[in-house]
Amino acid sequence: MTPTKYRFSQSSVDYYFDGSFRDLAKITDRKNAIIITDENIFTAHHDKFRGWNVITLKPGEAFKIQATVDSVIETLIAMQADRKTTLVGVGGGVITDLTGYIASVYMRGISFGFVPTSLLAMVDASIGGKNGIDVGEYKNMVGVIRQPSFLLYDFSLLSTLPLSCWSDGFAEIIKHACIKDAPAFSILQKENIQSLQKDAKLLSTIIIRNANLKSKVVQEDEFEKADRKLLNFGHTLGHALETQYELTHGQAISIGMNYACRMSEELAGFTGTGKVREILHQYGLPVDAAFNMKKVLEIVKMDKKRVRKEMSYVLLRKIGSGIIHSIEVSKMEKLLMRIHQES
Ligand SMILES: NC(=O)c1ccc[n+]([C@@H]2O[C@H](COP(=O)([O-])OP(=O)(O)OC[C@H]3O[C@@H](n4cnc5c(N)ncnc54)[C@H](O)[C@@H]3O)[C@@H](O)[C@H]2O)c1
Numbered sequence: 063m064t065p066t067k068y069r070f071s072q073s074s075v076d077y078y079f080d081g082s083f084r085d086l087a088k089i090t091d092r093k094n095a096i097i098i099t100d101e102n103i104f105t106a107h108h109d110k111f112r113g114w115n116v117i118t119l120k121p122g123e124a125f126k127i128q129a130t131v132d133s134v135i136e137t138l139i140a141m142q143a144d145r146k147t148t149l150v151g152v153g154g155g156v157i158t159d160l161t162g163y164i165a166s167v168y169m170r171g172i173s174f175g176f177v178p179t180s181l182l183a184m185v186d187a188s189i190g191g192k193n194g195i196d197v198g199e200y201k202n203m204v205g206v207i208r209q210p211s212f213l214l215y216d217f218s219l220l221s222t223l224p225l226s227c228w229s230d231g232f233a234e235i236i237k238h239a240c241i242k243d244a245p246a247f248s249i250l251q252k253e254n255i256q257s258l259q260k261d262a263k264l265l266s267t268i269i270i271r272n273a274n275l276k277s278k279v280v281q282e283d284e285f286e287k288a289d290r291k292l293l294n295f296g297h298t299l300g301h302a303l304e305t306q307y308e309l310t311h312g313q314a315i316s317i318g319m320n321y322a323c324r325m326s327e328e329l330a331g332f333t334g335t336g337k338v339r340e341i342l343h344q345y346g347l348p349v350d351a352a353f354n355m356k357k358v359l360e361i362v363k364m365d366k367k368r369v370r371k372e373m374s375y376v377l378l379r380k381i382g383s384g385i386i387h388s389i390e391v392s393k394m395e396k397l398l399m400r401i402h403q404e405s
Pocket residue numbers: 100101102103106121122123126153154155156157159179180181182183186187188189190191192193202219220221222223224227230311
């Protein structure tokens with residue numbers, strides 16, 4: 063195995079794109095490692111966990127909360143985890159966000175690594191060091207930016223990923239294409255979930271391309287002062303929708319991208335909304351839903367990208383070229399209300 067190394071401000075991260083779960087024992091010392099996973103992944107891959115210390119959590123976003131953090135910390139104390147312990151998050155974005163956060167606060171910080179098991183975690187959630195939890199209606203309200211020491215990719219884990227979760231991963235892949243990678247947008251236009259599930263080589267190429275794209279953006283701007291904000295395309299409205307309605311992360315972000323495209327038409331001369339909507343449909347994602355925009359805007363106003371009366375909103379100039387647009391909160395509210403009424 064040859065890792066691809068990304069150096070960030072405080073540490074470097076080894077990405078093993080050519081590995082398999084079996085290689086975990088070569089990367090981290092089994093005796094000092096504790097795996098954190100969820101019940102679905104444990105059930106689907108229980109053989110792989112044999113011989114490892116494992117903490118198994120209930121699956122789902124509803125458990126990405128402080129109560130889970132507290133209970134894992136109590137378990138870690140009971141297991142006598144110490145500064146030499148490495149936590150390994152084996153799971154989707156909920157598990158990687160939780161594991162990175164717990165490892166960052168336990169004993170003021172111990173080392174951690176990830177084996178992402180969902181498409182979304184492989185291309186997005188496990189990369190970039192943002193780890194955290196939700197607080198009530200507010201997504202990722204509490205957290206840290208701290209990098210894992212390794213990411214081990216085993217693409218075969220995707221064979222048990224429920225079909226409904228594939229679209230969620232593609233929402234982030236389409237997001238990357240929209241903001242920074244027009245050629246990838248063209249590749250995706252020619253494919254769909256079924257064709258990519260059958261073409262393991264192309265799928266892994268797409269995953270690696272996306273992992274590299276996100277890593278480079280983060281490397282340039284780890285603490286989100288500039289370009290990293292582009293990764294929030296679709297997320298301002300999306301996060302607010304996700305916490306209030308029965309939508310997955312990908313579905314909420316997809317609707318958020320559609321609204322951001324419509325805003326881009328008005329504010330940045332964007333003409334590609336039709337193409338973006340088409341590709342989202344193609345990958346099984348919604349572009350709208352029945353929701354109360356007034357209620358959603360109350361949450362949007364608490365977004366981390368708001369500074370006093372100004373919000374940084376990610377728009378598209380064209381496909382493959384995202385921009386950060388600063389907009390007055392009151393103007394943003396009026397525009398989003400109008401777009402919602404028109405849709
Ligand atoms: N930290 C970041 O930068 C970042 C970026 C994007 C998203 N996120 C977070 O990621 C989360 C969403 O991630 P997700 O979509 O992976 O959700 P998830 O972790 O809830 O996983 C989705 C479902 O698939 C199951 N699953 C995952 N991999 C499986 C496998 N290989 N086999 C069988 N079942 C499997 C899980 O048990 C779960 O039920 C959200 O909380 C979001 O905020 C974080």
